Amino acid sequence: MCVWVPLWPVQRRLSGQPELNGRPLILFAEGRRGLSVSACSPEAVRFGIHVGMPLGEARSLLPNATSRRRRQDGSKPVCQRADPLGDRTQLQALAIHCQCYSPLVGLEDGAEPESLWIDITGSEVLFGGEEGLAKALRDDLAQQGLQVRVAIADTWGAAWAVSHYAEPVVSLVPAAGQTAALAPLPVAALRVPGSVADSLRGLDITTIGRLMRLPRESLPSRFGKELGRRLDQAMGRAPEMLTSERLVEPIAAEWLFEDPVTDRQSLDHVCAVLLERLLVMLEARQAGLRDLTCHWLGTDAEPLSLRLLRPTTERRHLLELLRLRCERAAFTAGVTGVRMEAVELGLPPVRQATLFEDETGEKHQRALAELVDRLSSRLGREAVLRSHLHPDPLPEFSCATLPWLEQRPPTPDTTAIPSQLRCRPLRLLRAPRPLSIDRFSPDGWPAQVDRSPVVRVSGPERIAAGWWRGVDAERDYYRLTLAHGASLWVFYDLNGDRWCLHGLFD
Structure with missing residues (x-):
């Protein structure tokens, strides 16, 4: 049995945060060209948003956050950072929950799984047959707020293909009937790489039935070994192992x-x-x-x-x-x-032991x-804290405190940070505060701060970020050297039209 949870990262958040139902939800992650959409809800798809789209472009397609319609129906768009590790952990917990239907439950192969594989051999008699077992499991997960598609077949590959590409929500493939069930499905149902599916589509081989008419010995040389292996696994000619999740007994x-x-x-x-x-x-x-x-x-x-x-x-x-x-x-x-x-x-x-201890x-x-x-x-966990760096473009969010006994955050790779971004003051204020400027120069720069003339101005360094939190920040940072020797790190707020002090150089 294959239990597919479509858009699992989105459904996981909706089941845990019911207030997000009906609102456009976008999950983003770091890509080669910056932040991009990794998953999105159907409400977000209606605005033309799709996976792989740059996050900035996706936000521009969403309705205006200050519109009257949004205030009335509460459909404010939500953007959250993707959490693949958390998604996998919760799917493993769901697999443990499904062990009440069979002792052998595991996750599908892949970096970001969305399906559960369940070996129901001998378990179907407890639920009145395979159809009764499939409907009982579907109703159980529906009570948890999850929409699933279930398929039962002789092989994992056939069950995966039918659950993902067949129309019924619950599909039962007869014994030895995977050939007839797979024939009308697209080639992508074999879990082949996208490049292989595109190559086959270019040759007008759009279904698995057309693929099976080709000579079997010609497939590896033309499309690679992966296509033949996936086809054999779906047809039951090659084995495919299930790695079941195990409930760890407590040490007590x-x-x-x-x-x-x-x-x-x-x-x-x-x-x-x-x-x-x-x-x-x-x-x-x-x-x-x-x-x-x-x-x-x-x-x-x-x-x-x-x-x-x-x-x-x-x-x-x-x-x-x-x-x-x-x-x-x-x-x-x-x-x-x-x-x-x-x-x-x-x-x-x-x-490791050494010669001289x-x-x-x-x-x-x-x-x-x-x-x-x-x-x-x-004193309590929350009273013993340590500081750690956080990869955030806004300086006030780049460092945070964390209890010592919590998990250690990943150490940022400082070698990949440009040298100009590492030139930060050692003393950073908790929050920027207005700068007391006595006089401006003809060019608009601060000429006197706290009754001390400004002898040098270095900059600017523009930081425009923070819009994913709902507040846009557009700042031009400068380093001001005063006559009495103090060196200030200030910025001009483009949105608020004001100067603020953010740090002090020693």
């Missing part, structure tokens, strides 16, 4: 008391025993603990959550953090049991990680 340990316990020392002892059991399980997997949750059974106390900067298996450090967090737990009733679960795992730090760097990293863990346990 539990201790139940005969009578409710309120003694803190007893709870600390039980936590130490359960932690030791978890570490034994992790040692078998050669993994380290990154995120830990401790549930207090029989009480209304909030579960204890412990997140670490890097995966570790050090019992002393983990036990110290557990005791710090347990001191803050408030119990209104006796605890009937303790359940400890490893939420996230990771590879512990591994350092020098563990200074490793000791500093370990000490820093332990310090961050202790501070975060005492």
